[in-house]
Amino acid sequence: MRTKTATAARAGASPSGRRRPKHKDNRIAFAMIAPAVILLSIFVVWPLVYAWVVSFYQWSFYESSVFVGLRNFRIVLEDPVFWASIGRGLTFSAITVPAILLIAFAFANLVKTMSARMAGVLKVSIYIPSVISFVIASIVFVLIFEYRQGLLNFLISSFGGSDVAWIGSARTALLAISVPAIWIGLGLASLIMLAGLLDIPESYYEAAEMEGANWFQRTFFITIPLMKNILLYVLVTTFVATIQQYELPLVMTQGGPTQSTLLPNLLIFQKFTNDLYLGYPIAAALLLFLVLGAISAVIFKLINSEKAVDG
Amino acid sequence: MRTTRAVLGGLAAMVTVGLALTACSGTPEDSGNGGGDAPDGATEVTFWQSQFTDEENEWYESVVDAYNESQDEVHVNLTVVPADAWEQRMTAAQAAGNAPDVRTMNYGDIRDAARTSQITALTDLISEEAWSDLQENVLESVSADGEHFGYPMLVEPSAVLYYRTDLFDEAGLSGPPSSWEELIDYAEQLTDDQVFGMRLAQTSVDMSWSTWGYQWNVAGHLPISQDWSEPAANDDFAPLLQAFQDLFDSGALPPGDGIGYADATPYGEGEFAMMANGSWAASQLLADYPEIAEVTEVAAMPSFSGEPGETTATLGGWTWVVDGNSDVSAEAADFIEWSLGGDPENVVPFFEATVFSKVSPRQSVADVIAELPDVDSINPWNETIQTDIVPFAQQEPAYPWNVSLAMGEAIEAAMQGTPVDEALATANDKIATEIANSELAGTGS
Numbered sequence: 001m002r003t004k005t006a007t008a009a010r011a012g013a014s015p016s017g018r019r020r021p022k023h024k025d026n027r028i029a030f031a032m033i034a035p036a037v038i039l040l041s042i043f044v045v046w047p048l049v050y051a052w053v054v055s056f057y058q059w060s061f062y063e064s065s066v067f068v069g070l071r072n073f074r075i076v077l078e079d080p081v082f083w084a085s086i087g088r089g090l091t092f093s094a095i096t097v098p099a100i101l102l103i104a105f106a107f108a109n110l111v112k113t114m115s116a117r118m119a120g121v122l123k124v125s126i127y128i129p130s131v132i133s134f135v136i137a138s139i140v141f142v143l144i145f146e147y148r149q150g151l152l153n154f155l156i157s158s159f160g161g162s163d164v165a166w167i168g169s170a171r172t173a174l175l176a177i178s179v180p181a182i183w184i185g186l187g188l189a190s191l192i193m194l195a196g197l198l199d200i201p202e203s204y205y206e207a208a209e210m211e212g213a214n215w216f217q218r219t220f221f222i223t224i225p226l227m228k229n230i231l232l233y234v235l236v237t238t239f240v241a242t243i244q245q246y247e248l249p250l251v252m253t254q255g256g257p258t259q260s261t262l263l264p265n266l267l268i269f270q271k272f273t274n275d276l277y278l279g280y281p282i283a284a285a286l287l288l289f290l291v292l293g294a295i296s297a298v299i300f301k302l303i304n305s306e307k308a309v310d311g
Numbered sequence: 312m313r314t315t316r317a318v319l320g321g322l323a324a325m326v327t328v329g330l331a332l333t334a335c336s337g338t339p340e341d342s343g344n345g346g347g348d349a350p351d352g353a354t355e356v357t358f359w360q361s362q363f364t365d366e367e368n369e370w371y372e373s374v375v376d377a378y379n380e381s382q383d384e385v386h387v388n389l390t391v392v393p394a395d396a397w398e399q400r401m402t403a404a405q406a407a408g409n410a411p412d413v414r415t416m417n418y419g420d421i422r423d424a425a426r427t428s429q430i431t432a433l434t435d436l437i438s439e440e441a442w443s444d445l446q447e448n449v450l451e452s453v454s455a456d457g458e459h460f461g462y463p464m465l466v467e468p469s470a471v472l473y474y475r476t477d478l479f480d481e482a483g484l485s486g487p488p489s490s491w492e493e494l495i496d497y498a499e500q501l502t503d504d505q506v507f508g509m510r511l512a513q514t515s516v517d518m519s520w521s522t523w524g525y526q527w528n529v530a531g532h533l534p535i536s537q538d539w540s541e542p543a544a545n546d547d548f549a550p551l552l553q554a555f556q557d558l559f560d561s562g563a564l565p566p567g568d569g570i571g572y573a574d575a576t577p578y579g580e581g582e583f584a585m586m587a588n589g590s591w592a593a594s595q596l597l598a599d600y601p602e603i604a605e606v607t608e609v610a611a612m613p614s615f616s617g618e619p620g621e622t623t624a625t626l627g628g629w630t631w632v633v634d635g636n637s638d639v640s641a642e643a644a645d646f647i648e649w650s651l652g653g654d655p656e657n658v659v660p661f662f663e664a665t666v667f668s669k670v671s672p673r674q675s676v677a678d679v680i681a682e683l684p685d686v687d688s689i690n691p692w693n694e695t696i697q698t699d700i701v702p703f704a705q706q707e708p709a710y711p712w713n714v715s716l717a718m719g720e721a722i723e724a725a726m727q728g729t730p731v732d733e734a735l736a737t738a739n740d741k742i743a744t745e746i747a748n749s750e751l752a753g754t755g756s
Contacts, residue, residue, distance in 0.1 A: 060427055079744070252569075253567075256514050257726075258724045273398035276426075
């Protein structure tokens with residue numbers, strides 16, 4: 001009897017022998033997700049599979065491909081310029097991501113305390129940089145950082161300081177391109193954080209205040225724990241966006257001076273346009289994909305994401 | 312209600328600002344197209360030219376129009392591509408299978424492009440008469456394995472010293488520097504709050520090609536062995552890297568300003584007392600900055616030994632090639648021959664428009680230009696360039712770009728403070744890697 005029931009269950013029939021009716025929304029559900037699946041397959045899955053295939057070939061647009069096994073990956077992995085660019089990307093993220101998180105968090109707290117009208121003005125102000133293209137931002141900041149006629153050096157010299165080669169020196173160039181990256185990244189991070197802040201019930205703060213908790217205690221024991229998922233999301237997306245940044249160094253410094261702003265994607269881009277064969281950029285892009293995926297996984301693991309108790 | 316209006320107002324403002332900024336930040340379009348509409352039944356040939364000066368762009372458009380009007384079987388469509396977007400646009404077009412049938416190309420890129428089948432051999436597609444009209448050494452620059460892969464349009468020395476006589480007089484300097492030691496000394500003397508002493512290439516990319524002549528001069532060889540089997544970025548190049556470092560440290564050579572080596576604008580705007588630039592800068596200075604041109608003289612870039620008559624420049628230039636995947640290579644070659652290799656009168660206006668700052672590699676064109684009465688009055692620097700620079704210039708090297716880039720990066724690193732020997736050792740390693748990765752050994756001349 002037991003065997004018969006199990007067999008019936010495996011066959012998809014109910015223990016009573018009647019077939020379980022299909023869920024009546026299944027067809028609609030499949031139809032709804034079909035466009036996304038098809039588009040993802042065309043624009044994400046297939047290119048990714050194709051990239052992996054091509055990465056094993058010496059490939060150009062004019063000659064027949066030659067299978068070279070792991071040669072492209074070996075060349076990339078043995079290239080100190082690639083590893084230096086990964087390290088530089090991590091440094092760039094280490095500068096920009098904490099700055100974006102801290103400023104956005106402070107800004108969101110500030111907006112929360114404002115009147116509705118003032119909050120609206122502030123939200124628009126902080127979001128405007130997000131709709132400016134990186135190319136335009138790059139040009140604006142080049143004008144600001146220019147050596148002799150730049151706005152920043154004009155201000156410094158008016159206080160008696162001497163000109164600084166902000167984007168012309170290997171010592172300061174990475175820091176200089178971090179500024180527009182932070183400026184542009186603030187908008188979205190601030191609005192997401194504000195949404196998270198507004199989602200926390202006001203009664204928690206009222207209760208804490210009645211218990212005598214000061215602002216820091218309320219922030220560290222109520223706000224941050226309840227915004228954990230928001231912070232994790234902003235952290236991961238901002239990290240991935242910044243380490244993949246290439247427009248700013250492309251326009252502002254072309255990766256120089258002395259490759260001090262050559263971020264990973266800009267290196268791949270340069271290799272794509274300069275190299276006779278395209279094995280290097282494809283292998284490098286796939287390796288960067290693996291590095292980013294691994295780092296994101298580590299972040300998720302370290303900051304264990306879980307649903308807020310009463311969020 | 313008030314809140315709703317405020318929110319809607321804010322959104323409207325954001326959308327407006329966003330749209331405005333998006334409009335501003337759109338991808339720049341190709342500037343200028345030529346060719347007009349193709350007649351029925353005509354074979355269409357696409358032609359991409361890198362964007363040059365306005366005068367040059369006008370000549371390209373006029374020669375395409377003239378060719379299209381001269382017959383009705385082939386119709387050429389011209390596209391002008393911004394120089395700084397060229398590589399991206401071309402690679403994207405090649406990836407999509409839409410590369411133009413004809414395009415402009417540097418001499419230095421010919422060998423690599425031929426080796427990887429990116430361009431078509433034109434030996435049999437262009438008449439022997441047109442080939443035989445070319446100077447032998449220039450023809451070699453477009454040849455590989457016994458085939459000609461491009462038709463040369465012009466040659467121009469990559470490094471000419473332009474200097475301000477008014478500022479030299481003020482500083483008590485009587486003439487151009489004859490050695491790099493003097494160049495550094497003069498540059499320091501000429502630097503003040505308003506003017507920098509010397510303009511050279513400021514990025515590794517520009518240093519990679521604009522210093523070929525200096526590399527020849529200081530070392531007597533280039534940083535790779537002749538057969539491309541061994542790296543040769545050795546201590547012979549140290550004085551060159553040291554000179555860039557000294558100039559930068561003194562403040563006479565400023566940090567990069569984002570303007571490429573080939574653009575003479577900063578000198579024309581009066582920001583520099585001396586400038587190294589190609590002969591092409593003459594046309595820009597004479598056309599756009601006549602007041603600065605009035606107080607400018609030219610000379611050969613100094614040698615490291617201090618002796619005149621040494622190589623300090625390479626002869627670069629532009630050639631037209633046919634894409635390796637073109638389906639209309641015969642028609643494309645016909646257009647090239649008609650424009651560059653046919654009637655000299657088709658191409659002489661180009662040299663007139665560029666105030667004879669470039670040289671034709673064709674004997675018959677050079678003969679026509681030599682007969683013109685006013686070449687030296689149109690370009691007051693022409694004689695010096697032709698006498699003191701061109702005869703001593705070397706052809707551009709044909710090895711892969713990454714070899715040149717390794718040296719450019721070494722010079723930039725030294726300029727930024729890296730010890731010279733360390734910078735050269737890094738360059739040597741990079742060139743060795745390039746030789747191995749691109750399997751260059753034995754493929755050189």
